[in-house]
Amino acid sequence: MKRGTKRLIRGLIIFSSIVFLLIGLPLILFHMRSTAPLDDYSDTSTDGFYQGLDDNLTALIVDTNEDTLSLRVTDAFINRVVQKQLSSGNTKFQVAGYETEPEYKYMMVYQNFVGVKGVWTTLTNDQLTITAGADVLLGGKPIYQTGFKMVFNIVLSENDQYFLQIDTIQIGGMKLPKQQAFDFASWIIQMFTNKSLNDMIAEQLTFGTFNKEELSLVVGEEGLTQYLYEIDPTLAALLKIIYKESLLVLDISDAGFDIVLNVGDFRRLVTDLDQPAFTPWTTEADKMAFMTDFAEQAVANAILNPGDPYIDLTEADINAILDYTLGDSVQFDFPIEFTLDHQPIEYSFASTNLFLRMTDDVLSAHLGMSLTKSGMAGSFDMQFNLTSNVSMNANGDMVLTIIDSNLGNIAIDNETLASLIATFDTSLMVGDTLVVPEAKVNEMFQGSGIVIEDSYVLNGKLRLHYGLESI
Numbered sequence: 001m002k003r004g005t006k007r008l009i010r011g012l013i014i015f016s017s018i019v020f021l022l023i024g025l026p027l028i029l030f031h032m033r034s035t036a037p038l039d040d041y042s043d044t045s046t047d048g049f050y051q052g053l054d055d056n057l058t059a060l061i062v063d064t065n066e067d068t069l070s071l072r073v074t075d076a077f078i079n080r081v082v083q084k085q086l087s088s089g090n091t092k093f094q095v096a097g098y099e100t101e102p103e104y105k106y107m108m109v110y111q112n113f114v115g116v117k118g119v120w121t122t123l124t125n126d127q128l129t130i131t132a133g134a135d136v137l138l139g140g141k142p143i144y145q146t147g148f149k150m151v152f153n154i155v156l157s158e159n160d161q162y163f164l165q166i167d168t169i170q171i172g173g174m175k176l177p178k179q180q181a182f183d184f185a186s187w188i189i190q191m192f193t194n195k196s197l198n199d200m201i202a203e204q205l206t207f208g209t210f211n212k213e214e215l216s217l218v219v220g221e222e223g224l225t226q227y228l229y230e231i232d233p234t235l236a237a238l239l240k241i242i243y244k245e246s247l248l249v250l251d252i253s254d255a256g257f258d259i260v261l262n263v264g265d266f267r268r269l270v271t272d273l274d275q276p277a278f279t280p281w282t283t284e285a286d287k288m289a290f291m292t293d294f295a296e297q298a299v300a301n302a303i304l305n306p307g308d309p310y311i312d313l314t315e316a317d318i319n320a321i322l323d324y325t326l327g328d329s330v331q332f333d334f335p336i337e338f339t340l341d342h343q344p345i346e347y348s349f350a351s352t353n354l355f356l357r358m359t360d361d362v363l364s365a366h367l368g369m370s371l372t373k374s375g376m377a378g379s380f381d382m383q384f385n386l387t388s389n390v391s392m393n394a395n396g397d398m399v400l401t402i403i404d405s406n407l408g409n410i411a412i413d414n415e416t417l418a419s420l421i422a423t424f425d426t427s428l429m430v431g432d433t434l435v436v437p438e439a440k441v442n443e444m445f446q447g448s449g450i451v452i453e454d455s456y457v458l459n460g461k462l463r464l465h466y467g468l469e470s471i
Helices: 002-030 044-062 075-086 178-193 197-204 221-231 233-244 284-304 315-326 414-422 438-444
Strands: 068-073 108-110 114-123 127-138 141-156 162-171 209-211 216-219 248-253 256-262 310-313 333-340 343-351 355-359 362-373 380-392 398-407 433-436 450-458 461-468
Touching (some): 044 068, 044 075, 044 333, 044 343, 044 362, 044 380, 075 114, 162 178, 221 233, 284 310, 284 461, 310 315, 315 355, 315 438, 362 398, 398 414, 438 450
Antiparallel strands (some): 068 256, 108 114, 114 127, 141 162, 162 216, 209 216, 248 256, 310 461, 362 380, 380 398, 380 450, 398 433, 450 461
16 A cells, blocks of 8 residues: 555656646746736827927927927837737727726737737836736636746947847746747747737838847938838938938937937028929820920021021929929928827928029029928928039930039038939939939920930020931
8 A cells, every 4th residue: 555655646746747847837937927007008198299299390380490309209108109009909998888808908819818918118228128918818817927028228329320239038937048038939929920029020110120130129320211211212311411410319218218300400591592483284285285386496496597406495494394204203291190189280291393493504403391280370491402504415314513402501412412312313313413314304305306415504594405306
């Protein structure tokens, strides 16, 4: 009996050990208590940011002496934004009347088995902590808690880039080596979302560059430029000037992420030229009507001066041609919309189309931009200006030799100008010139029946020397 009792006890111990290793130990290792910051999940968490944004943008519009845009992004603001995205498919989250249902407490519920509390952030002077929490449910009630935590060290490098290096990754109660923990967390996330952690970071943090090998995220000019380019190339070009002139100041503290943008130097100068009056073409028929008249005049001039016929185009003529040729490729209208105190607030950052002016022998190109608020008079105006001399090269390309360019009080050197123009067309700027290919020139004058042989500005008009296609 004693031997049988010992075997039974030994068997129970072995069985208990196996159960513990297979079930108990993982439950201990993966257990993690977490409490979502429910106080952040209300509009009061975003009202402070949007009130500051509204006050700053309004000040720029109504006060010509206002030079800065100053904002603070708090962890409460980030948490509210993340919560709205994660719970977008759950209409019961924190909504009165559903307190007894799991969807009230959890942003997402998977098959009534797992309830996701959320993903939230905590900002300190030099660290960003991201926490995710979930409960295992039985009958809608939590029976087990788990989650993971990622801590990023934040370093501002010398080239104004924020470098976020993963310091620790905690999965449940375990702090594994970073790479192993990252891969393991990615595997868990992929089970629930069909996306790896790397994919989720790439989707949600498109303004930065994540390095999976180094487990770091770099937020700087390159990543932000690519992010803005997807919205509008002009915004990406403006960011390049901001970085070039050191107009952006970033700081992080326990209070939040502070952003100060010095935009006063962007203001339109009183000496900037206005867009000239012209009649835009709205249809191909409008263009053909102009080109028909143009062709008739070209033939008449060739008869009167067969050795060297030329024709002069006014500012109204060339702006009608340019406006129709460009269409919407340069002009933009970027809405800035948000809700404050349950009221919709609407701003618009919009531009004119590119327009041209001619004075003496100089051709200048301009792009006007304005920030306006719906229901409010006034605007914050900016204008890009570029002056040049016009000629033709041996290939029949129109060449604009750059004299200077500026945006408000900011003089733009050719190196910076090249990077700006490259956001629209990588082949347009060659050295200190803008080269419009012969094919594009011919497209602009398609239907006129002429072949342009030379061009330049004379007495405020664009003079074209030409031959007739039929000759």
